[in-house]
Amino acid sequence: MTQEDAMNPGPQNPADSTESARMKSMPPLPPAPPAQSGPPAQSGTGPVNPAALPFGMTPYPPTVQLPPSRRNYALFAGAGLVVGLGAGLLLAQIDLPSNSTALVDAVELCDLTDQSGIALGDEGQSLTMSGQGNETFGYGAKFADIQCVLAAIDMPDSVSSRLGNTRALDGTQTAQWGEFSTFWNYHPDDGMNVTVEVVGEK
Template sequence: MTQNDATYPGPQNPADSTESAQMKPMPPLPPAPPAQSGSPAQSGTGPENPAAPPFGMTPYPAAVQLPPSRRNYVLFAGAGIVVGLGAGLLLAQIDMSGSPEPSTVLFDAVQSCGVHEQTGIELGDSGQSLTMDSEGTDYLEEGVDYADIECVLQALDIPDSVTSRMDNTRALDGRQSAEWGGFSASWSYHPDSGTNVVIESVEPGED
């Protein structure tokens, strides 16, 4: 055997050559991207910014904020609604406080004569009108004595001229009317049904 024969490895096994061909080395991983140079805020290593996410991960998006113009519009709209509601409540209170109190003069006159529970005396319109019916010759007609009607009229300070007209009213005269103070009165008379008097409170300046 020559020297060349001593160094010759000899024929290789075909199976060994096939196994070596199948086991190929893995390709190397791609290198990480180099860090960008700049301020600490840009590189993400400064104290104010959190650490940069690992390679291959996407950071969460920042919270969506309204632009300053839309925020101002929302604030102005809310303030306008509050101011409108406050003004409406204030006007409602002024209107309620400015309304006059209902008169109780008719109610007080009926109470003073003690006829508030008698048949033929009826208050209406929340105490702003009074209807009085006296007894007539017809037994089906019920009412109070004419003296009770006179008592209520005197409590309302009826003028003597109006009282005289009532006392002299006939059935043929139809319905009569008069006004004094803050009252408007109308009346009629018939022997069968008696005297009917209707009095209404009149506010100052009302026709």
Template sequence: MTDDHQALGTPTATQPRWLQPKAERQPRWWDHRANQAKLGGAIVVVAVLAIAGWSSGRPSAIESAAATCNAASNVQDDGSAISFDTKGEEDLGGDTITEVVCVLSALDIPQHIISHMDSTRALDGQQTDDWKGFTARWSYHPNTGMRLTVVAE
């Protein structure tokens, strides 16, 4: 080869690596665009896994309300529901109205649903109402008390 080829940057066996053109210096496994795509994909996968792990470790609204109101034993279906069976005239065991009111308040139940629950009679049978991501089903009899289930939608 002539000196002209070396001056234009054509690599030779005797030319030091740092003088070789940039394309020749990069290893063959390094493809800048392909590695950016792989890195971007890996970041997305890690982010999705991190968010999924973070959100699954967080208690649901029902679990949080139950913990605040000392009613954690009433939580069902992995935190998506809670049930109560309150005391009645003949049924002296069960949950207290205080626990029920505490959980419902923590779940931001509207006052009109509280009024609906409060006015339920034994003859009315099972009642249903819903609000902001929750559905409540309940029945009442003076002898057995109130049976209530709240489910997150």
């Protein structure tokens, strides 16, 4: 090969020329992101560190939590107000029973507040009267004291007669009048024992 041939090469392959032009037209690749030395990105719904993602990937946008509607709060508040007013009006129309003071008044009327054998219970809604007997050694209320209390609460004469004629063999007797219910028994050793309860009008 002469020097002229070396300086003027012959026609080249067209395919080689096209490939060379294509390689020259492509831009250079961007450098890879530097490696992160911090902790790996946490999984979940929190924000994702873009540097922790593989090259070329973009993170999903974070989920937006919309505030609850103020209209729902207004509806709930209005419904609660209506229910509260309705319940208040209903309770106002109901006549709630009040405790009777009849037994307390009867004990005070007969001056037996500190008398042994006279015991109020159930916030004044029951009264137990234990009389004197042969083996009570002076403890208890006298029969006249018991009769005073029963008369103060309007015990009917028929019931009072039954109570005064009760024997040990008769066992426990019961009676009811007005707002009171009572039961009693008698034994010579224990005396007369009477219990009265407020049960309301029948």
